[in-house]
Amino acid sequence: MESPSEPQHRAVSPWRGLLLTASILSCWIQPTSAQISVVSNPLYGEVNRNVTLDIQDYSGRAVSYTWFRKTITDPNEIAVYTVENREQDPGDIWKKVFPNGSLLIPDLTLSDSDDYIVVIVNSKCSIVAQGHLAVYERTSKPNLTANRTNIIENGTLAFTCVTEQAGMDILWFFDEKPLILNEKMKLSVNNQILTILSVKREDARFYQCEIRNPISSSRSDLIPLTVNCE
Structure with a gap:
């Protein structure tokens, strides 16, 4: 400058x-x-x-x-x-x-x-x-949103990790551990949206996203997911 x-x-x-x-x-x-x-x-x-x-x-x-x-x-x-x-x-x-x-x-x-x-x-x-x-720049806490947090089994769910900071890597967590994707899950190109197709009871628990760059990282609040039987 x-x-x-x-x-x-x-x-x-x-x-x-x-x-x-x-x-x-x-x-x-x-x-x-x-x-x-x-x-x-x-x-x-x-x-x-x-x-x-x-x-x-x-x-x-x-x-x-x-x-x-x-x-x-x-x-x-x-x-x-x-x-x-x-x-x-x-x-x-x-x-x-x-x-x-x-x-x-x-x-x-x-x-x-x-x-x-x-x-x-x-x-x-x-x-x-x-x-x-x-x-x-130092990361600030992202906001995690979901189209629903109480869902009937076999429904479709979408989480969105919202941040105004550009150029961030986005990671996902399930029960505070790195999320392991399966065949029902897909991520958008920039990893900002996590979609779960045909949600099952084992998908219930807590979800969280993290933004990261080479100097810092920040995680969102946990979002609980409830899955009900049909």
Whole structure:
């Protein structure tokens, strides 16, 4: 997230882009023994928290670090850090580059999810490293609904796991244990709706759904199901 006072565009010399491209190309013909990459710390970003993008497996001395989002183009440049001067350009943005080249991104939003690229310039050439940042929000309790909770045997029943949070995995539980699907049960494409055909007495008890992403999970309240004989 950028500071509200941060300028939307800044002048970049066309020669800078040409020199950067030339130095990258010169390094491609000198492959390094280790695969340098960008890794996020923590592994997944969380909305409203900070994340640091670290450069992994680079031990050389750098002249500068230039960070980009998505592609190595001037409009997508985030910041340049010059090691000798310990200066960042621009210096008035919320994102900060540390002396070791790591990039701090504070106050994350879901829109910060993207590919991030760093160009490391040393005394010999430039090295490009890339990684992906995935940002998630904490799950909130889903709402489990049913078209009926008291049903005659052999009827059809549908449970719906309701959540306004996108991109969640949905799991189902029967008597607080993972639900094992049988031939009478089917799930919708996104697992949001559980349908039970020809309900039997052994299907009675408690149902529950859970939403989950890589950083958290939340379960609904239990819904009791009563099955009556015909």
